Amino acid sequence: MKLSMPEMPPATLLRALGTYNLLPAIVFLPTRRRCDQAAAEAAFMRRDPDVSRHDARRDFMQDFIKEHPEARGHRHWDTIIRGGVASHHAGHIPAWKLAIEKLMSAGLLDAIFATATVAAGVDFPARTVVLTGADARTGSGWRQLTASELQQMTGRAGRRGRDKVGFVVAAPGLHQNPQKIAELLQARPDPLISQFRATYSTLLNLLDAYGNFAQVREIAEKSFAHRDAARQITQLEQERAEKEAKIKTKLEQAACQIPISTALGLERLVSARTRLQEAKPQTRTEVLLRWLDESVQPGRVVGIGRSGKRLVLVTQRRDGNIVGTREDGRSASFPLQRIGRVYSPSYPLRDEATEEAFEEIHARGKELVLTEPRLRDVRDEESDALGLIEDMIESILPSNLSSELKVKCTRALWEVMGEAEAIQRTKRRRETLRDQVWQPFEQRAKVLASFGYLDFEAEKVTERGRWLADLHIDRPLIVGEALASGLFRTLDPARMAAVMAALSADEDRDYGEIELDDSLVSSLAEFEDTGFRVSSEEWKHGIEPAPELNFSAAGASARWAKGADWSTLVRETRAEEGDLFRMLSRTGEALLQIAGLREAHPEAARIAAVAAAAVLREPVR
């Protein structure tokens, strides 16, 4: 139910709340800008008539800036002192937010205009919480608030020991929806849902600690996300035990002294036989296609058409579709069926090797061509295999049984095939479930192995993997590669701060367009190249590409590391202080991580330490 109502000007809203004795209030608004505007407007329109409270706030703030000098002279200073209202959101530096929180707790503010982010963590109560809608702003539009989010927000209504009742007020808004708010208020809180995922850092640390994948896998299988799967696995195992017991009883009843494994073995033989029979090719075309499917691989030369005269070097296969390079160097794409001949050698897929490949085929094509199998041969081969399986089925029972017992046991064995099949099915299902958790770790292990940070076969972390494990940052591999390639050794501290900012900043946030000098651009380009190498390898193993580097953060960070003062930085970047603060603080932390690699990378560590000190200065602490 949408109830579209004109939104009240902030001063009018506070006046209305005041007449009902519903202040102080936290008014949730969708954007930071709306919060700032509303606070400024309300402060201007409604001077707090109680001058003693002006003084109390001024005294409070004078005390506060002794400990937090970075809050001095804030652009919203007058708004809070004279208006008794404030805006509170992630665009402000932590010290300013702290000041607002403390003023509110001291009962010195009438209202705070805040974005929903305030709802997380900070203790920040008021008598009333005001909502102008049931939606939340996202990066790309709007979505409905969840029950937990709304309850976090309304959790701020009613101060323990200071209010007998708290209020949530749905205020007029263009997208107001009282019904939705009522629903969310009464909804059960959302369940906690696991977001467990594989990271390089966790994998390296655990593998280094345990020295084998099996134990790392055990940890992954303990995750809350895996709990459902684990429960299913337990259930599957129970089913399996039941079926095994059934088999055992049936065999005992038939007085057969044979182990369960014989029944399971028989089931495997039988199902292998079934598969062979089903897959047995019936026509020449089937045989041919199957053979082409196996033999046409990237790197091989094939002849197209019945005559097989037009040669193509296969570069890619997409199921039944082939992409390759023709002799004239142009690319060609065609279905598998059109191939008439396949040549045995496999050539490297480099431009310079292509010509040689074709030359060799022209010269020695006759001896290099693969022989296409004949239907009869294939059928004979498969008949052989079938015959072999039949024999094994025949001889699965111990040979020392009397012929009477042999008949009984054979019948008993065939009677338990249903159970045996169920056991195999549960086994496979169990493996699939276990693979779901492990696969992302295995993908990452392969990527790490391809860069030499771990030995996949030996299940060991290498020497360089050990220092990478100590690097606790978001994307350690790209930084590891930049360290290993020596890039970081060549940077001065400001450039290192810039490069790490480009990596640490939110991908799409704008930190202004501070000009980058040539040497910084070239370092960033080199770093980006390293990132691309890493991402390509990740992509090969099915890992989603990492976010792009943020060059505008790099510019801001370099300027700051070179000693610009805070107000200059804020002015030049036109970024919000809170965003700059977070970006630089994250950059500083990442630099400290590199500075910790004193043994493996002494030179880069030294530069990083200087850079960290240059970034982590007031107000970025």
Place this chain on the structure above:
Amino acid sequence: MRRGHDKGTRDKTRRGDRRKGKRTNAALHQSAPESLRPAPLGLAAQTREARKLLEGIGTPPAAPFKPDPFQLEALAALEFADVLVTAPTGSGKTWIAREEIRRLIGAAKRAWYTSPLKALTNSKYQEFSAEFGAERVGILTGDRKENPDAPLIVGTTEIYRNQLFDSLRSGHDVRADLVVLDEAHYLADEDRGHVWEEAIILSPPRIRLLLLSATIGNADEFARWIEEVRGVRCGVVTRPGDRPVPLKAALLLPDQRLLPLLNDTGRLNPEIVAMGDRAREERLTPLGGHRRRF
């Protein structure tokens, strides 16, 4: 049929009300100075419903601090088991952690207090330093390291998890008898949630865990999981009635009338339902809301 008739009657009355209300308000606002004085009679008397809604507003008489039963219950449970406390912010979860830490420090034991945000970590560091003495409290975040050998360490969950990694790799124990995971519902955070899971899974069973979480829908399931992976019992303590201060809900209209959002049975106020119906009708009617009455 009957419903339609009812609605019509109600509409008429309400429209009359609204016009009157508006005039009253306008007059009132020209003269009303700002302050927190009780609502003027004209407004408050406007509807019985509004009066009832605003009943009980105000400040309770000062009372000496007395711990809630759920806080004591959690403390008692910590003697024997891990404990998951779920209650909304501001209902006194930190008190439980503080009392348990006080007891441990008194017994020359050690504790870790983790929180998801640097700002929270810093404020907890201040709070605990004032409470237990600066020499007994240390802080570890991504860019701050002070007094790291103190019996109480306040830090981000990531740093605690990293210490667990280091301890597994080096074989040295993590020096803690209790670990408090504040804001434990961060486990569901898309980016960082895995760190909480790793911290829970990798904490040696000899370390007691106290998890402080916002209200969640599956607290029992969460606790059972902790028991499974740690092999230690995990109790759940939930604040009954789930809010420290009762909550009332209202709808404020552009004419500044205040309506209760819900009626006594907890359903959406019928007057609001009627407003929604009218709004929908008007949206569906061509020519900007002229009803086809004529």
